[in-house]
Amino acid sequence: MDMAVFDRNEIRRFFGATAAIAAPAVGTLGGLCFAGALDWHWALAGVVVSVAGSMAVARLLLGGFHALRDFAEALAHGEERPAPPPGGRIVQDIARAMLRLWLKERRRAERLAVQADDFGQILDRLPLLVLTVDDQVRIRSANRAAEETMGEGLVGRELVAVLRHPALLDAVDQALMRGEFADVVFSTAAPDRREYKAHIEALRAGDEHTEARRAVIALHDLTQIRKLEQMRADFVANASHEIRTPLATLIGFIETLRGPARDDPDAAEHFLSIMDDQARRMSRLVNDLLSLSRIEMNEHMPPAAAVDLTDVIDDVISGLEFKAHARGIEIEVTADPTLAPALGDPDELTQVAQNLIDNAIKYGRNDSRITVRLFRTTEAPRPVGLAATLEAVGFSVTDQSDGIPREHLPRLTERFYRVDSARSRQVGSTGLGLAIVKHIVNRHRGHLAIDSRVGEGSCFTVYLPLAGRGNGRAPVAAAS
Structure with missing residues (x-):
C-alpha cells in the first residue's frame, strides 16, 4: 500500500502497529544487551531488522484491512459482484465470507420486499x-x-381528526395501553351518514423490553346491509298490509252475508261482486310475490335463448287488445328493419312487455294512443350483456297519461312503491309490476330507462343484449 495516500490518522495507525509488532523483539534484544549476553552492535542490528520486519508486516496488515474496507463499502453500495480485494489467502477468505453473508441477506431482503408488496396489494x-x-x-x-372513503393523505394525521366517535377512540386507547381487542359499531355524521363495525387489535413489534405500541383498525361498512335489512322489514310490512286489507274485506262481507244480508239477494249480489274483486286482487298479489321470488332466485343465471321481440310484443298486444279498446286506446307498433333476436328468456320478456303495456293501458287517458317501438342501437345508455357492449336491441312503451313527477322516477321500481296509492288500487295494481320488470331486466344483463313528463305521458325503454354477440354460451334455438 502506497504510504503517499495515507492521511495523518493512517500514518499514526501504521507506526502504532509497527511499534506493537516490534516491541517484543526490541525488548528482548535490549535485555540481552544490558545483561552483557549480547554485544551492542549485534543488538542494534537486531533492532533495525525487527523494526524493518515489523513495518513490512504492519503495511501488509493495514493494506489487507483497507482492501476489506473498500470491498465492504462496495457491497454496501449495492455492487452485484465487486472486484475481490488484493491480499493474501486470509484476506481472500474473509472477503468470500463477507460476500456470502451479503448475498444471503440480499436474498432475505428481496423475499421480505416481495412479501411486503404482496401484503400491501392484498390490503x-x-x-x-x-x-x-x-x-x-x-x-x-x-x-x-380507507383512502378512497376518508380521503388521501391519511398517513401522519391524528386518528381523532379522521374518526371522532368516542367509543372507537376509547377502544383504540385500550388496545395501545393494555393490548386488548374490541369490536365497536358506530355511525359517521351526516350528510353522508354511514354505519361501520370496527375491529381494533394491538400489534406487537420488538421484544418485551423495547416493544412498540401500535394497533390495527379494520372497518366493515354495514350501511348497505342495514339498508337491505330495512328493505326486508318494509317489504314484509307492505306485503302483510296488502294481503290483510282484502282479507279483512272478505271476512267482513262473509260475516254480513251470514247475518243481516242472509235473505237479501240484491245485497248478496253486490257483496259477492266486491268479494270477487278483493279475492282476485289478493290472487294477483300472491302471484306477483311468487313471480318476484322466482326471478330473484335465478337472477345470477343469465338466460341463453334467442328471442324474437316482434313475436313477444304481438302476443302481448293480442291478449290486451280488448282491454285497450274498452277505454278507446289505440296501440301502435313500429319495428326497426334491422331488428335482431335478443338474448333472453321468452316467458320473462313476455312478462316484461305485459307489465309495461298493461300499465300504459291502466294509467293512459281514455281515447289516447300507446306507441310500442322495437329498435336496435349501438348507443345504449349503459353496457348490456356479459360482453358489456353498447350494442343492444329492445323496445319502448310510450303512453299518453298524466305523467309522473320527476322526483318519483328513481323509486318507481321499488316494491309496493306507488305515486298515487288510491288510483293504483282502483286500477288493480299490486305495486310489484315494475319491481318484477327491473329484476327480469337485471337477470338479462340489460337496462331499464324511465322518462316522464307531467301532463304529457311516460316512456319505459328496455335494452337487451343481442343473441350471439359474445354474451355467454351460444344461444339455443330461437324461441317466441
Whole structure:
C-alpha cells in the first residue's frame, strides 16, 4: 500500500502497529544487551531488522484491512459482484465470507420486499377499511379503501381528526395501553351518514423490553346491509298490509252475508261482486310475490335463448287488445328493419312487455294512443350483456297519461312503491309490476330507462343484449 495516500490518522495507525509488532523483539534484544549476553552492535542490528520486519508486516496488515474496507463499502453500495480485494489467502477468505453473508441477506431482503408488496396489494384489494396507528394515535398506514372513503393523505394525521366517535377512540386507547381487542359499531355524521363495525387489535413489534405500541383498525361498512335489512322489514310490512286489507274485506262481507244480508239477494249480489274483486286482487298479489321470488332466485343465471321481440310484443298486444279498446286506446307498433333476436328468456320478456303495456293501458287517458317501438342501437345508455357492449336491441312503451313527477322516477321500481296509492288500487295494481320488470331486466344483463313528463305521458325503454354477440354460451334455438 502506497504510504503517499495515507492521511495523518493512517500514518499514526501504521507506526502504532509497527511499534506493537516490534516491541517484543526490541525488548528482548535490549535485555540481552544490558545483561552483557549480547554485544551492542549485534543488538542494534537486531533492532533495525525487527523494526524493518515489523513495518513490512504492519503495511501488509493495514493494506489487507483497507482492501476489506473498500470491498465492504462496495457491497454496501449495492455492487452485484465487486472486484475481490488484493491480499493474501486470509484476506481472500474473509472477503468470500463477507460476500456470502451479503448475498444471503440480499436474498432475505428481496423475499421480505416481495412479501411486503404482496401484503400491501392484498390490503389494497380488501373491501374493508384498514388503518394502523402508533402509540401517539397517529395513522401509520392506510389501505386503498380507507383512502378512497376518508380521503388521501391519511398517513401522519391524528386518528381523532379522521374518526371522532368516542367509543372507537376509547377502544383504540385500550388496545395501545393494555393490548386488548374490541369490536365497536358506530355511525359517521351526516350528510353522508354511514354505519361501520370496527375491529381494533394491538400489534406487537420488538421484544418485551423495547416493544412498540401500535394497533390495527379494520372497518366493515354495514350501511348497505342495514339498508337491505330495512328493505326486508318494509317489504314484509307492505306485503302483510296488502294481503290483510282484502282479507279483512272478505271476512267482513262473509260475516254480513251470514247475518243481516242472509235473505237479501240484491245485497248478496253486490257483496259477492266486491268479494270477487278483493279475492282476485289478493290472487294477483300472491302471484306477483311468487313471480318476484322466482326471478330473484335465478337472477345470477343469465338466460341463453334467442328471442324474437316482434313475436313477444304481438302476443302481448293480442291478449290486451280488448282491454285497450274498452277505454278507446289505440296501440301502435313500429319495428326497426334491422331488428335482431335478443338474448333472453321468452316467458320473462313476455312478462316484461305485459307489465309495461298493461300499465300504459291502466294509467293512459281514455281515447289516447300507446306507441310500442322495437329498435336496435349501438348507443345504449349503459353496457348490456356479459360482453358489456353498447350494442343492444329492445323496445319502448310510450303512453299518453298524466305523467309522473320527476322526483318519483328513481323509486318507481321499488316494491309496493306507488305515486298515487288510491288510483293504483282502483286500477288493480299490486305495486310489484315494475319491481318484477327491473329484476327480469337485471337477470338479462340489460337496462331499464324511465322518462316522464307531467301532463304529457311516460316512456319505459328496455335494452337487451343481442343473441350471439359474445354474451355467454351460444344461444339455443330461437324461441317466441
